[in-house]
Amino acid sequence: MIKRAICICLLFFSGVSTLxxxxxxxxxxxxxxxxxxxxPENRVEIGLFQALRYGYSESLEFSTHPVLFFIVPNFxxxxxHQPVGGFAVASQHGLSHPSPILRILGRQGIGGIISPEFPVxxxxxxxxxxxxxxPLWNNxxxxxxxxxxxxxKSAPLDPRTxxxxxxxxxxxxxxxxxxxxKLGGDIKGKxxxxxxxxxxxxxxxxxxxxxxxxxxxxxxxxxxxxxxxGFQVCIGYVLxxxxxxxxxxxxxxxxxxVQWSWTR
Amino acid sequence: MILVxxxxxxxxxxxxxxxxxxxxxPIVTQFDDIEDGQMYTAxxxxxxxxxxxxxxxxxxxxxxxxGRTKWFGDSNGTRVILHADEVYYHLGGIAAxxxxxxxxxxxxxxxxxxxxxxxxxxQVQWLLDHTHFNYGAYASVWKAQVIPSDGLGRxxxxxxxLSRWPITNAERIKLPLRGDQDGLTQxxxxxxxxxxxxxxxxxxxxxxALNVHTAAFATDDTKKKQLDIFKDELDKLEATGIPFVAGGxxxxxxxxxxxxxxxxxxxxxxxxxxxxxxxxxHKEGSYFTPEITxxxxxxxxxxxxxxxxxxxxxxxxxxxxxxxxxxxxxxxLDYLFTNKAWVSGSDSTYHVAAxxxxxxxxxxxxxxxx
Numbered sequence: 208m209i210k211r212a213i214c215i216c217l218l219f220f221s222g223v224s225t226l227x228x229x230x231x232x233x234x235x236x237x238x239x240x241x242x243x244x245x246x247p248e249n250r251v252e253i254g255l256f257q258a259l260r261y262g263y264s265e266s267l268e269f270s271t272h273p274v275l276f277f278i279v280p281n282f283x284x285x286x287x288h289q290p291v292g293g294f295a296v297a298s299q300h301g302l303s304h305p306s307p308i309l310r311i312l313g314r315q316g317i318g319g320i321i322s323p324e325f326p327v328x329x330x331x332x333x334x335x336x337x338x339x340x341x342p343l344w345n346n347x348x349x350x351x352x353x354x355x356x357x358x359x360k361s362a363p364l365d366p367r368t369x370x371x372x373x374x375x376x377x378x379x380x381x382x383x384x385x386x387x388x389k390l391g392g393d394i395k396g397k398x399x400x401x402x403x404x405x406x407x408x409x410x411x412x413x414x415x416x417x418x419x420x421x422x423x424x425x426x427x428x429x430x431x432x433x434x435x436x437g438f439q440v441c442i443g444y445v446l447x448x449x450x451x452x453x454x455x456x457x458x459x460x461x462x463x464x465v466q467w468s469w470t471r
Numbered sequence: 472m473i474l475v476x477x478x479x480x481x482x483x484x485x486x487x488x489x490x491x492x493x494x495x496x497p498i499v500t501q502f503d504d505i506e507d508g509q510m511y512t513a514x515x516x517x518x519x520x521x522x523x524x525x526x527x528x529x530x531x532x533x534x535x536x537x538g539r540t541k542w543f544g545d546s547n548g549t550r551v552i553l554h555a556d557e558v559y560y561h562l563g564g565i566a567a568x569x570x571x572x573x574x575x576x577x578x579x580x581x582x583x584x585x586x587x588x589x590x591x592x593x594q595v596q597w598l599l600d601h602t603h604f605n606y607g608a609y610a611s612v613w614k615a616q617v618i619p620s621d622g623l624g625r626x627x628x629x630x631x632x633l634s635r636w637p638i639t640n641a642e643r644i645k646l647p648l649r650g651d652q653d654g655l656t657q658x659x660x661x662x663x664x665x666x667x668x669x670x671x672x673x674x675x676x677x678x679x680a681l682n683v684h685t686a687a688f689a690t691d692d693t694k695k696k697q698l699d700i701f702k703d704e705l706d707k708l709e710a711t712g713i714p715f716v717a718g719g720x721x722x723x724x725x726x727x728x729x730x731x732x733x734x735x736x737x738x739x740x741x742x743x744x745x746x747x748x749x750x751x752x753h754k755e756g757s758y759f760t761p762e763i764t765x766x767x768x769x770x771x772x773x774x775x776x777x778x779x780x781x782x783x784x785x786x787x788x789x790x791x792x793x794x795x796x797x798x799x800x801x802x803x804l805d806y807l808f809t810n811k812a813w814v815s816g817s818d819s820t821y822h823v824a825a826x827x828x829x830x831x832x833x834x835x836x837x838x839x840x841x
Contacts, residue, residue, distance in 0.1 A: 315543075315621055317655075322551035322622030367552040371587060371625050372617055453591040453625060 235295075235340070235348050236262075237436050237468065241393060241407070242350045243295040243340035245287045247470075254466035258283070261471075278308040283334065294339040299354075301334035305382065313368070321368045328362035330382055336389070347396030352409075357386035366452075373447040373458035377423040380413045384421075387413040393427075403431040405443070423449040429462060437468045499658055500614040508641025508666055509584075511607035511631075513599035519575075519635035522673050523839050525814060528776075529574035530805050531824075531832035532684070532720040532792075535583040535628060536561040536594055538827055539796050543621055545687075546796045546829065547739040551622050555590035562594060564827040566601045572821070573603060574834055576670065577633040578682040578807075580720040584609060587624035595631050604633040608641035610666040612684060618659055628661075630682045630719065632668045640669040646683075646700055651691040661686075665701055674839045679708055681717035688755040694722060695765050702768055709772075709810045714840050718776075718807035720792075720830060723766045724759045725803055727783045733757040733802065737794050757794075769808055776807035776818045776835035789820050791831040800825070805833050812838045 235244045238252065246252060246262030253259045253273070260270040268285040275281065283301035290296060306329050313321035321327075336354035343349050358381045366383055370376060381387050393407035411423040429443030443462040449455065534542075538561035541548025569577065583589040584596075595607045611629040618626050632638065646663040665683045672678040681704060685697040698721065708715050724731060734744040737757040743749050770779060782789050782803065790800035800822060807813075817836035824831050 313622060317620050319621040320617065320619055320624070322624075324549055324551055324622075367554070367587075368622075370617075452587075453585050 243297040243338040249471045252468040254464045256464050280304040294341045297338045299336040303332045306330050325365040325368045328360045330360050332358040350393050352391040354389040356381045358382050371451050377411050384413040384415040401433045405429040420450045440465050498616050502645050504645050506643045508608040508610045508643050511595050513605050516605045525836045526575040528576045528716045528837050529832050529834035530578040530718040532580040532830035534581050534828040535589045541796045546794050552588050558589045558592050569602045575635050576680050579631040580684040582631050583628050585627040606638045607633045608638045608668045610643035610664050613661045630666045630684050632680050632682050634670050637671045638668050639671050642667045646697045649689045649693045675714050677713045679715040683719040685722050687722045714811045716809045720805050722804050725782050726767050727779050731760040731763050773808040776813050807835050811840050
């Protein structure tokens with residue numbers, strides 16, 4: 208099963224050239240999370256809830272969630288590729304180890320989100336995503352993405368350990384169902400003055416999950432106030448539709464973040 | 472152009488703000504003083520008797536289909552989240568007893584409709600679909616998207632009334648919260664209620680069945696307040712002459728109970744009570760001595776299915792509960808009352824139900840007023 212997942216992953220990215228090319232839409236490089244554009248070399252971006260991102264070179268960007276790192280060790284590489292048909296192309300390859308946080312949450316008493324009666328095995332979760340971005344008109348950028356994620360475990364994880372809450376349940380599906388896909392699209396751009404927007408939609412699919420709990424969808428809308436290239440604040444919402452063990456449910460949740468950037 | 476953009480921005484902001492406010496679904500559901508109960512109908516309706524002289528009424532705390540599992544919350548156990556097969560097995564046992572006894576009206580406590588701990592099985596619908604009952608009404612007691620303690624997760628537990636005849640109205644009446652908890656614990660804790668149902672019984676113009684499950688572990692007078700409100704509701708019906716049956720898990724001993732302190736028999740191996748250095752001195756939910764008179768007003772005003780004299784003559788015969796996963800029932804907490812009359816000697820306390828719950832069901836035959 209794991210071998211098959213790795214083969215699918217390799218096939219998925221085999222057609223993507225490794226040549227670097229960032230000549231498409233240089234103006235989209237700052238605050239470029241979620242697009243096929245990479246941060247400029249030596250630029251660092253971080254937010255209260257956003258990952259720490261670092262532009263290592265023209266074709267490589269590294270990121271990690273620093274606060275979460277100690278309970279969910281995680282690392283992601285974004286790799287710029289040669290443009291195809293007017294699209295900037297990048298791939299992301301990430302690794303995370305959620306077992307420590309699952310064990311912390313599996314406790315008796317207050318703070319116990321997972322029942323302590325279930326052991327949590329060692330889990331390694333792999334993220335592989337292809338991103339294609341293309342400018343629309345002058346001030347807008349369209350990005351399409353397709354991700355293949357898979358997880359390997361040292362032992363089965365009891366399905367009763369799921370955290371049946373929006374955002375979390377959807378993203379942790381790969382721990383229980385071995386692999387899954389995410390298909391997404393977003394548009395970001397300039398509204399007026401210092402104001403930017405982002406509209407995003409992501410669909411999730413876990414082929415090995417039971418038919419009534421194998422899909423989810425999220426739609427996000429954000430407004431950014433861009434004080435400078437080094438600081439922005441954002442507010443918005445995420446609308447989430449999920450198939451949970453108890454049935455389907457919609458959630459509408461607020462989003463807000465403060466983000467900083469600097470050059471090393 | 473800039474003006475238009477600013478107006479658009481303001482509108483967008485207003486929309487986002489509105490979305491953010493609307494999106495704040497509470498993690499824990501709180502309730503108004505009075506709300507509608509949640510109505511149920513069985514998948515297959517079975518014709519009820521068109522005329523009746525007596526009906527059989529039963530009350531049963533079914534412990535959310537956990538049977539006698541060593542659950543962490545009430546039996547010094549370690550289990551938290553049950554497997555669906557376990558829950559269906561226990562529900563099957565409960566349904567078999569219900570089909571054997573054939574009560575006409577059933578008051579249920581600790582019944583889950585969408586709880587992670589019981590595999591998200593809607594137990595009200597399941598029991599309706601697997602017994603002779605046709606209609607149900609449900610009122611939540613503990614409803615939250617997540618209980619962030621011990622891995623409980625999503626919770627919707629409550630009380631229900633099942634009936635062979637249509638339930639024409641169901642009201643959830645709020646009871647006071649425990650007064651002996653800190654704010655955070657209280658926010659995530661149970662919100663007790665009375666479920667008041669009007670049932671289209673053949674015969675009387677109006678007839679009500681009321682179900683209640685009062686505080687189990689309060690160390691202050693919360694349970695007294697809840698019992699008083701329950702009696703007030705009965706008094707309102709009595710004042711208008713409307714017949715009713717009422718009962719549930721009152722978490723109180725009969726006023727003439729010989730043993731009122733269960734701290735030592737209920738304690739876990741690592742607990743200690745009654746010692747000079749023990750704090751608290753008594754185990755929550757096991758020390759009834761200071762509250763032994765709280766049931767007196769109900770006994771004074773209404774007809775119990777089991778009289779105090781009958782209970783006093785043979786206490787163990789009427790015991791309905793034990794917190795010990797492997798012990799016999801050792802106290803009475805479950806009751807039936809009416810403002811009319813029970814058929815004398817018609818009561819039953821079903822100790823054979825021990826594999827299916829930590830509470831035994833109690834039934835009695837009620838005389839339908841002419």
